[in-house]
Amino acid sequence: MEDKNIYVPISLESIEPVIFPDVALFIKTGGNYVLYKNSGRDFSEHDHERLSKSGVEFIFVSRDDMDVITSHMEASAGRLLKSDILNARAKAKMIYQTSINFVNDLFHNPEKTTDTNRSKRLIENLMSFLSDNPGAISSLETVMSHNYHTFVHSLQVASLTLLMHSEAFALSRDEMLDVGTGAILHDFGKIFVPQEILNKTGRLSDAEIEILKRHPEEGYLYLKSKGVLSPVALTIVRHHHERYDGSGYPLGLKNTDIPRSAQITGIADVYCTLTTDIHGNKTIPSHIAAQLMRNQMKGLFSPHLMNTLEKLVCTEDVQQFIL
Ligand SMILES: [Fe+2]
Known part of the structure; x- marks a missing residue:
């Protein structure tokens, strides 16, 4: 019988035995997902060692358990990044692994498997490049430990940005890495914005909005002074809130x-x-979001680039209603 469950890979290296959430874990053998341990039993040091010795790199969890896994990752990432237990190299590896876990769960749309695979490959390349770039990875580490949501959001934005570039333009590998680095650090300036503002769910006051709106310029100035990003990447950090009709910021x-x-x-x-x-969590469907951007936010984005977005995130049936 066909297995309807959707499995998300978690790298073995990013799993801390005993404290990892008590969910069912699966391993993949010969194309099938086989239950390794059910919920109700800890994943022990012994399990970790045994799997690692047999060359297992990824263990799988059910997509339904991703909420609890994400909360766990958020707590453990913050703790590990702030501690002295891991050296810079190990921290870089942890960020790499966590990112890969998340990208596997992005843009979930069964009809868009090719794009999902493409996006996964693009972000894997980017993360592997960043792992060897101490300046960029430590900037990402700062974002991750300041606000986990900003980190996850940045990953999503970088994936979609890379996917849109690969769909619409023929860029070289180096150009793609520049664009990806800028996109993943686009909100770096939010490290200067207090947590209370970033995590506020209600309406922001005018003063809070003013503070938040400083993040592109502050991020740009800081990263420029560190000299770790290319001009293209810096441009993304500085101008991602500019709008096609001139209503954006910082420069309009x-x-x-x-x-x-x-x-x-x-x-x-x-x-x-x-x-x-x-x-x-997913809020509104892709085509509704695209419709909103096209109609309610009319003029804010290039119509040509909106076509590229819609081509990627909407199914063909939906596209004819949008145009
Ligand atoms: Fe931003």
């Missing part, structure tokens, strides 16, 4: 004066914010 740039990769990151940013809540 218009139309094609806004660098293309910053425009794409801005579209990916708004789309991901509309479709996913602060806990990483």
